[in-house]
Amino acid sequence: MELSMAVSKRFPGSFELKTDFTVAGEQVGVFGVSGSGKSTLVGLIAGLLEPDRGEIVxxxxxxxxxERGINLPPQQRRVAIVFQDSCLFPHLSVEANLLYGYRRCPARHRQIDVKSLVSVLQLDGLLDRGVNRLSGGEKQRVALGRAILANPRLLLMDESLSALDDALKLQIIxxxxxxxxxxxxxxxxxxxxxxxxxxxTDQVLAMGGGRVLGQTTPEQLARERMGQSQVGYINLLQVEKLRKMGGLYVYRWGMEELFVSAGDDEAMAVFELSSRDIILFTRHPEAVSARNLLKCTVMDTFPSGNKVGVELRCGHETLIAEVVVQAADDLAIQARNEVYAVIKASSFRRLS
Amino acid sequence: MPVLSSTDFDAIVLSIKVALTATLLSLPFGFLYAYLMTFFKFRAKVLLEVLVNLPLTLPPVVMGYLLLLALGKNGWFAPLLDFLGVRLIFTWKAAVLASALVGFPLLVRSIRLAMESIDGRLIQASRTLGAGSLDSLLTVILPLSRTGLVAGSSLMFARSMGEFGATIIVAGNIPGVTRTIPLAIYDYAGSPDGEPAALVLCVVAIALSVLVLLVHESLTRKLARRQ
Incomplete structure (x- = not known):
């Protein structure tokens, strides 16, 4: 997919969206706080809003x-949207919702088989139901299926997961x-x-104040935002359950073992760990109350606001920790140093 | 116990026929008008709004008189009607027309209420899924306005059943031809021993109205719940 947008659109009041970017990729993110112009961008691409001037290719x-007076109506753009709260047609069954776009798609574009989509999204048991008898997660799955069955060349996911809780979010992802x-x-x-x-996503457009501020990778964006974010940089740790010991759960993370309070009996899990919850020592601390002590190598450091991010390598895994500038100077943290990362068992937050 | 005479019976059947025809004829126009007013912005909107709602406040007699001037033998539309070979004045069709004009604002009101309660993103979703605007109108807006259509129709039907002022001027009061329930009651009220017969017709009118209003009430409740 390659999308270029050089458009401007002014709204009554003072908001103006003005963009000039080209992005190519299969899984592209658009990130920004509310009011940054993300939804306007969606409307413009789908043809639900008309730019004042410019070009969309x-x-x-x-x-x-x-200039050339071209404005394809939404139904000819083959750009489908999955909205935040599913927006299923309340007067139609699940099956009729799914087939709404499929039936309207010209035969030459129909590449997706209804049956295989139904099985990929596990919608088999829901087809005859009315949409008002679905749970939030089921609704969003049907909305996703409906959009995909329209055989779009681009799918716009407009805050599609925002209304779901964490577990459902991961399921839909x-x-x-x-x-x-x-x-x-x-x-x-x-x-x-x-x-x-x-x-x-593997690349992302950062938006703010009606402008595209930059094009970067999600990882880079997360590091840049670490310093100003309330929660720091969130490390995502994929782990495998080993055993339960005392009140704690023991997980394998790469070549390390982690002690976690908020575990459960699932074999695999993803934990969030904030960069703020990692304390660094340059020498082995003899006695600490925290249950996790990892020996790591500093790979890199990067500034973010008034903080310094520290990229650590533990075995084959990467962790991002943060320290204030003075601490980085005092400890003389720099690439190739060996440090000890100390993490409390209660600092891990389960995602799935 | 007074019973319905055959002319009363004719009046009841005619009333229902006129009200039903007026309502069914008005439905497509009411739907399109409500669609226009709900989803589009245009200059003459306020003017149109006033014109359509005028029969709500205008004396029905005025409506009837204007219709008579327009459709009568030497009326404004006489050449057109002559050309088409249609005679409206003093037929049941004129009663239909009078009822349609007077009841139309009530019909539109309910449909608009239903249309305004439709989430705009449902329409947007249908458009991005490949539906043109007419397709969207027929497959999303129409079915979701269903409650309003039925509620509006029932209200308009009830109003048409009671139409008197405009009807008597433009359709006259011809037994078996244009004499509806209200006109029949008017006749009985004017004759010396017509009271029992008038009362019977009143009971019939009340029963029909209550029935229709009950239907309307339950439908509007359903609509309010959805909002």
Whole structure:
């Protein structure tokens, strides 16, 4: 997917969206706080809003050009949206919702088989139901299926996960990734959640004040925002359960063992760990109350606000810790140093 | 115990026929008008709004008189009607027209209420899924306005059943042809021993109205719940 947008759109009041970017990729994120212009961007790409001037080109096809008087209506753009709160048609069954776009898609574009989509999204048992008898997660799965079955060349995920709790979020993320890869549908994932953007995209447009501020990777974006973020940089740790010991759970993380309070009996899990919850020692601390002591190598340091981010390598895994500038100077932290990272067992937050 | 005479029976059947025809004829126009007013912005909107709602406040007699001037033998539309070979004045069709004009604002009001409660993103979703605006109108807006359509129709039907002022001027009061329930009651009220017959027709009118209003009430409740 390649999308270029050089457009401006002014709204009554003072907000103006002005962009000039080209982005290519299959899993692209658009990140920004609310009011930054993300939803306007969605409307412009889908054809629900008309720019004042400029040009929008998707995969070589011109969707909008003010000079040449081109403005494809939404139904001809083949750009489907999954909204925040599913927006299923309340008067139709699940099956009729799913087929709404499919039936309207010209035969030459129909590449997705209904049956295989239903099985990928595990919608089999829901088809005959009315949409008002679905749970939040089921609704969003149906909305995703409905959009994919329209055989779009681009899927716009407009804050599609924001209304779901963490467990459902991960479930939908899993389905979205599977479906997007299996049916080769690129998506633009719009969100104000850095975590979602990191889990779902490999590059990201950062938006603010109606402008695209930059194009970067989610990892880079997360590091840049570490210093100003309330929660620091969130490390995502994929772990495997080993055993239970006392009140703690023991997980394998790469070549290390981690002691975690908030574990459970699932075999695999993902934990969040804030960069702020990691304390660094340059020498082995003899006695600490924290249950996790990891010997790491400093790979890199980077400034972020008034903090210094420290990229650590523990075995084959990477951790980001943060220290204030003075601490970095006092400890003389620099690349290739060996340090000890100390983490309390209660600092891990379970994601799934 | 007074019973319905055959002319009363004719009046009841005619009333229902006129009200039903007026309502069914108005439905597509009411739907389109409500669609226009709900989803579009245009210059003459306020003017149109006033014109359509005028029959709500205008004396029905005025409506009837204007209709008579327009459709009568030497009326404004006489050449057109002559050309089409249609005679409206003093037929049941004129009663239909009078009822339609007077009841239309009530019909539109309920449909608009239903349309305004439709989440705009449902329409946007249908558009991005490949539906053109007409397709969207028929497959999303129409089914979701269903409650309003039925509620508005029932209200308009009830109003048409009671139409008197405009009807008597433009359709006259011809037994078996244009004499509806209200006109029949008017006749009975004017004759010396017509009171029992008038009362029977009153009971019939009340029963029909209550029935229709009950239907309307339950539908608007359903609509309010959805909002």
């Amino acid at each position: 998707l995969d070589g096809d011109c969707l909008f050009n003010s 899993h389905y979205l990734k599977r479906a997007s890869e299996k049916f080769r549908i690129p998506y633009l994932f719009i969100s104000h959640s850095l975590l979602e953007v990191r889990l779902l």
